[in-house]
Amino acid sequence: MKDIVCRPYIFNDRSACLAIFDSNVPTFFAPEERADFCEFLGGINAEDRPYLVLTRQGSVIACGGLIAMTETRQAVLAWGMVERALHGQGLGTRLTRARLALARTIPNIAVLRLATSQHTRGFYEDFGFIVSKVTPDGFASGLDRWDMTLRLT
Numbered sequence: 001m002k003d004i005v006c007r008p009y010i011f012n013d014r015s016a017c018l019a020i021f022d023s024n025v026p027t028f029f030a031p032e033e034r035a036d037f038c039e040f041l042g043g044i045n046a047e048d049r050p051y052l053v054l055t056r057q058g059s060v061i062a063c064g065g066l067i068a069m070t071e072t073r074q075a076v077l078a079w080g081m082v083e084r085a086l087h088g089q090g091l092g093t094r095l096t097r098a099r100l101a102l103a104r105t106i107p108n109i110a111v112l113r114l115a116t117s118q119h120t121r122g123f124y125e126d127f128g129f130i131v132s133k134v135t136p137d138g139f140a141s142g143l144d145r146w147d148m149t150l151r152l153t
């Protein structure tokens with residue numbers, strides 16, 4: 001983990017992030033979600049839509065961010081993912097800790113929300129997220145949607 005760098009997303013990371021998305025299709029993401037991810041990447045900004053990448057030796061290997069909605073004192077964890085071949089090596093934990101730390105730097109955020117699938121809800125439960133709603137096939141056929149929340153203290 002010492003060789004992993006966490007830094008803000010820059011425009012030149014776009015194709016690497018899309019490649020990470022593609023590596024997680026179809027188990028974790030449905031192909032039809034790609035257009036939404038492209039649109040999201042186009043709207044990243046430092047204020048209310050910060051996005052982070054993890055790099056190793058200059059290569060982007062994980063990415064994930066937040067959408068802050070200070071008027072409702074909430075933020076949404078958005079588009080978090082690790083290169084498929086590198087799952088299970090602690091990178092997701094490193095990325096999630098960085099996103100939680102980032103959320104805590106934004107004033108007036110009391111609750112974090114996220115929507116994930118049946119495949120990764122256990123990962124987020126380990127961080128204290130609690131399920132609020134389960135929608136079978138909510139993302140795509142066979143890919144359920146688990147809405148989860150975490151109260152920041």
Ligand SMILES: CC(C)(COP(=O)(O)OP(=O)(O)OC[C@H]1O[C@@H](n2cnc3c(N)ncnc32)[C@H](O)[C@@H]1OP(=O)(O)O)[C@@H](O)C(=O)NCCC(=O)NCCS
Pocket residue numbers: 024028029078079080081082083086087088089090091092093094115116117119120121122123126
């Ligand atoms: C969720 C994700 C980020 C986890 O990343 P990762 O690098 O594999 O996770 P880590 O290696 O840090 O795992 C940390 C712990 O969580 C556990 N874990 C990992 N994925 C898990 C899962 N899907 N369900 C339950 N536990 C999981 C690991 O076993 C590990 O536990 P341990 O420390 O006791 O061994 C990764 O599976 C991913 O990128 N998925 C595709 C994208 C996705 O579905 N994102 C959802 C939000 S949009």
